[in-house]
Amino acid sequence: MTKHPHAQGGHPGGTIKDVYHKIKDSGEGRQHAHQFMQNKGNQLRLVFWETTGGCNLECVHCRRLDVSQELMKDDLTTEESFKLVEQIAEIGDGTILVLSGGEPLFRPDIFEIAKHAKKQGLTLALATNGTLVDEAMARRIVDAGIERVSISLDGADANTHDNFRKLPGSFDAAVRGIRNLRSIGMEVQINSTIAKHNVHQVKGLYKMAQDLDAIALHIFMLVPVGCGVQIAEDQMLEPEKYEEILNWFYDISKEKRIQTKATCAPHYFRIMRQRAKEEGIQITPQTHGMAAMTKGCLAGSAVCFVSHKGEVFPCGYLPVEAGNIRKQRFKDVWENAEVFKKLRDPENLEGKCGICEYKKVCLGCRARAFYDRGSYLAEEPYCMYQPKAAAKKHN
Numbered sequence: 001m002t003k004h005p006h007a008q009g010g011h012p013g014g015t016i017k018d019v020y021h022k023i024k025d026s027g028e029g030r031q032h033a034h035q036f037m038q039n040k041g042n043q044l045r046l047v048f049w050e051t052t053g054g055c056n057l058e059c060v061h062c063r064r065l066d067v068s069q070e071l072m073k074d075d076l077t078t079e080e081s082f083k084l085v086e087q088i089a090e091i092g093d094g095t096i097l098v099l100s101g102g103e104p105l106f107r108p109d110i111f112e113i114a115k116h117a118k119k120q121g122l123t124l125a126l127a128t129n130g131t132l133v134d135e136a137m138a139r140r141i142v143d144a145g146i147e148r149v150s151i152s153l154d155g156a157d158a159n160t161h162d163n164f165r166k167l168p169g170s171f172d173a174a175v176r177g178i179r180n181l182r183s184i185g186m187e188v189q190i191n192s193t194i195a196k197h198n199v200h201q202v203k204g205l206y207k208m209a210q211d212l213d214a215i216a217l218h219i220f221m222l223v224p225v226g227c228g229v230q231i232a233e234d235q236m237l238e239p240e241k242y243e244e245i246l247n248w249f250y251d252i253s254k255e256k257r258i259q260t261k262a263t264c265a266p267h268y269f270r271i272m273r274q275r276a277k278e279e280g281i282q283i284t285p286q287t288h289g290m291a292a293m294t295k296g297c298l299a300g301s302a303v304c305f306v307s308h309k310g311e312v313f314p315c316g317y318l319p320v321e322a323g324n325i326r327k328q329r330f331k332d333v334w335e336n337a338e339v340f341k342k343l344r345d346p347e348n349l350e351g352k353c354g355i356c357e358y359k360k361v362c363l364g365c366r367a368r369a370f371y372d373r374g375s376y377l378a379e380e381p382y383c384m385y386q387p388k389a390a391a392k393k394h395n
């Protein structure tokens with residue numbers, strides 16, 4: 001059984017920036033673009049679709065419990081996939097569809113589906129492990145109208161990455177894939193899952209992303225889920241270490257050498273505000289880019305995940321099913337699922353997140369809360385912050 005499937009190591013959400021600029025540069029202007037980013041109406045912005053459960057790798061941190069090196073029998077058919085992209089497009093403007101997996105390039109009909117999605121007006125990104133991207137594949141990706149490709153690199157050297165991905169040669173193959181894409185102008189985002197085994201390499205990853213001419217580096221904080229549950233105990237970083245890494249990430253974001261994003265580390269949005277306050281600067285799109293206009297966890301309020309067999313989840317790491325597109329219309333699930341309604345209101349948060357002054361911009365990781373406490377509304381276990389209201393209580 002696929003419990004809560006895996007996309008390729010994170011969110012190619014950088015394309016939201018492109019949508020923002022498209023709106024800003026159109027007749028609608030800056031204010032409309034700001035409203036788009038703030039998303040007060042919980043408009044769907046990003047859908048991560050696990051196009052297949054099959055993958056050629058067996059990564060240690062993968063959220064899938066079953067690993068298939070072939071396409072899976074219960075993957076959505078081409079016809080069902082067409083219907084899904086039509087239904088996603090029907091919901092609204094500017095939605096980005098991320099074709100992920102498993103390994104999306106395993107699907108022989110992936111470009112047919114991509115072209116159909118493009119025709120419906122969706123913005124497309126592809127999340128791949130990069131190992132199958134030779135020159136011909138890179139060309140097909142560009143020709144299908146995909147606007148950004150994210151590739152996972154979980155180490156700054158082959159040894160670290162290959163050990164994690166359980167396939168010798170996968171680092172070199174991924175780097176080759178990145179070069180093939182860059183050589184024909186495709187935007188490449190590097191996703192890196194940070195855990196104990198590679199935390200000492202974060203600076204190396206930052207340098208490598210620049211050397212490879214990537215447009216963005218997204219560091220993803222491990223969520224103890226799927227196969228990842230087995231490694232969580234010894235691979236999860238301590239909250240203090242998260243704090244240190246996120247502070248370092250804040251520092252490098254100011255260098256503006258490359259787009260940087262701390263993914264699934266919602267308390268980055270708290271750290272950003274604390275640091276800006278210490279520095280006496282206001283957070284604006286000019287000073288802090290897109291991070292100034294969005295918030296920490298977007299699961300269920302702007303983002304959702306569709307599994308390879310049509311189940312809809314708030315994100316790929318939170319196994320609380322909102323519905324199934326094999327049985328329901330996607331719009332109905334997005335608008336009416338109970339779990340989405342609860343996630344959209346920060347007043348529902350519990351524990352210290354519930355009394356935290358940063359809850360509206362952070363929300364904490366709902367998936368880590370779920371795994372730690374069995375409730376997706378519980379407090380985020382990997383944030384070391386003590387909200388002011390909690391401190392008062394203890395005094």
Ligand code: SF4
Pocket residue numbers: 223263264265266296297298299314315316317318364365366367368
């Ligand atoms: S619950 Fe939110 S922060 Fe956590 S993994 Fe999902 S999208 Fe990321």
Ligand code: SF4
Pocket residue numbers: 266267270352353354356357358359362363364365379380383384385387
């Ligand atoms: S306590 Fe919760 S809401 Fe507050 S910063 Fe930490 S994770 Fe975010």
